[in-house]
Amino acid sequence: MNLTTSAQRALKRNLTLEDALPTRMPVYVDSVAYLFGATALMSFLLLVVTGVLLALGGPFWYHTNSVGRFLDDAHFWSVQVFFAGLIAHLATKFFLGAWRGGRWATWMVGALLFASGIFTGLTGYLLQTNWDSQWIATQAKDAMNAAGIGAIFNTMDVGQVLMLHAVVMPLVVGAGIGVHLFLIRRDSPVRPYED
Amino acid sequence: MNVRTTEDVRALDLLGAGPRARENLRGVPLKPYDLLREGIVVFGFVLILVVVLSIVLKAPDYPTVNAENVATMQPLAFVQTAAGILAQDSDISAVADYGPPYGADTSAAEHIGPIAPAAWAKDIFGVTRPIDPPRDLIIRPLQRAAALDPALGLAVDRYASATAQQQGVWLAAYRKALSTATVSKGDVVVAPGDYGPVARMMDGMLRLGRSGLLEGAFAADDNRYYPYSFDLTKALLFFSIASPYTDSATHLQQLGNPQWGIVHETGNYPGAWWLDAYQVWYEVPAIADADNADLIVVGIMTVLFVVLLVLPLIPGLRRIPHGVKVYRLIWRDWYRTYAAEARSRE
Ligand code: HEM
Numbered sequence: 302m303n304l305t306t307s308a309q310r311a312l313k314r315n316l317t318l319e320d321a322l323p324t325r326m327p328v329y330v331d332s333v334a335y336l337f338g339a340t341a342l343m344s345f346l347l348l349v350v351t352g353v354l355l356a357l358g359g360p361f362w363y364h365t366n367s368v369g370r371f372l373d374d375a376h377f378w379s380v381q382v383f384f385a386g387l388i389a390h391l392a393t394k395f396f397l398g399a400w401r402g403g404r405w406a407t408w409m410v411g412a413l414l415f416a417s418g419i420f421t422g423l424t425g426y427l428l429q430t431n432w433d434s435q436w437i438a439t440q441a442k443d444a445m446n447a448a449g450i451g452a453i454f455n456t457m458d459v460g461q462v463l464m465l466h467a468v469v470m471p472l473v474v475g476a477g478i479g480v481h482l483f484l485i486r487r488d489s490p491v492r493p494y495e496d
Numbered sequence: 497m498n499v500r501t502t503e504d505v506r507a508l509d510l511l512g513a514g515p516r517a518r519e520n521l522r523g524v525p526l527k528p529y530d531l532l533r534e535g536i537v538v539f540g541f542v543l544i545l546v547v548v549l550s551i552v553l554k555a556p557d558y559p560t561v562n563a564e565n566v567a568t569m570q571p572l573a574f575v576q577t578a579a580g581i582l583a584q585d586s587d588i589s590a591v592a593d594y595g596p597p598y599g600a601d602t603s604a605a606e607h608i609g610p611i612a613p614a615a616w617a618k619d620i621f622g623v624t625r626p627i628d629p630p631r632d633l634i635i636r637p638l639q640r641a642a643a644l645d646p647a648l649g650l651a652v653d654r655y656a657s658a659t660a661q662q663q664g665v666w667l668a669a670y671r672k673a674l675s676t677a678t679v680s681k682g683d684v685v686v687a688p689g690d691y692g693p694v695a696r697m698m699d700g701m702l703r704l705g706r707s708g709l710l711e712g713a714f715a716a717d718d719n720r721y722y723p724y725s726f727d728l729t730k731a732l733l734f735f736s737i738a739s740p741y742t743d744s745a746t747h748l749q750q751l752g753n754p755q756w757g758i759v760h761e762t763g764n765y766p767g768a769w770w771l772d773a774y775q776v777w778y779e780v781p782a783i784a785d786a787d788n789a790d791l792i793v794v795g796i797m798t799v800l801f802v803v804l805l806v807l808p809l810i811p812g813l814r815r816i817p818h819g820v821k822v823y824r825l826i827w828r829d830w831y832r833t834y835a836a837e838a839r840s841r842e
Binding site for chain 2: 314315316318320323324330334343347370375378388396400402404416423426430431448450458460461491494495
């Protein structure tokens, strides 16, 4: 068996160039509702950009440096736009019943992205190393401990929080988005209800 | 989006699309589309929005509340906290009688009947963040401070070598006296009484707190890699359920709404509002008053999440969108212009 040939065949079957980079769309894709996913995606991109720039100076410099402060402000507002886009996306996909026609996996990966996004957000709040982090760390620990998660995740261990927020979770969310987009492009947009 | 005639769209075909897309789009008119252009436009929109919000509104970054702040601003409350921790009073000490992951005793760990994740996690992973509050949060820091104050060291030794019963008697008397104590020049003054070494020790704690060295003592303890340290558990737990913490925050204008837990940001900024659906359960009195409130809320949210996750597979629930008909609004052009034609072309 030629692995490369198989890979080519799998790609042709599942993600042609026109699937990956479409130049036409079904006419029913005609509403701002279709832009909420892209809004979440683009704010995620902006989160990665501002996050990487923040990372260059380490986890503390932005408290006192004006460039760092601006990047931190932008990171903060990207999070707000991300969740606004994400929740609008989730809600509209629900009202379209967009899991029909074998798209249940797209929906489930989306739901997992929602949960991972929330956890990433929590670690971000904990990583601010300011009064908010301090307050949230001591509040959130009880739910973590009650759920047994506290045994391996400590909201008050800023080293663990840093690694989860800046390394692990972006990889998890990024990979999840990759799978989500692959499924969406392979399947093409869900058809309207036949009524 | 641009208006187009049905003739325009009929001229496009699905050449180049994969089998799943062809199958799905059979009979559906197509329109020209530019993925990258749309992506760039949305990115530009998000970028401008974020930059404007950042310039106009900025984002909050209020300083922390530490032991030095509390010891300076609220000496009496500071000493009450330290004495409460030493006495293992769970109304004041965040770690007294808590159980995993700080201690092995699971009797106070939250559970719902036989469902006890905290105890299970302890069985699997052990006590992963062991903290002995009187020793780790009071005695050990005082022993370090004793290097600068030998008399304090003698007091700590005397306390440590006394019986638990004797310790309890001293502590109870001292904590009772605190209710009528006064503050003079930043020091806490209690009426004379038999507190053994406890008054001396608490005075030592207050001065250690005021010096700003208390958190350093925590970080150095049981840490062979000091000064490297990332685990702030002891420093953050010291005040975490005692009011001096939130009161000092108010003094320092670190405005927030403690009643709303992790959802609301300080000042007038939006916080993690996407957690409102989580936080709102704590507003239900029957849950808020329960000993296992956290586990109940975690349980509710876990069930709700699983429902969201497998919604496409749940008969009945997955038909809801068809019933509420919001899709008719989003796809109104389709139903008005194309639906009948697409059906006939299939
Ligand atoms: C990081 C989070 C997410 C990103 C970046 C994202 C991105 C996208 C994008 C760009 C699309 C295609 C454009 C569109 O239809 O809006 C899409 C489609 C879709 N998303 Fe998401 N999404 C995310 C989370 C979610 C969540 C939480 C759900 C639901 C639980 C979800 C369910 C879906 C479904 C079912 C589709 C297919 C729609 C169709 O066939 O028309 N996604 N997503």
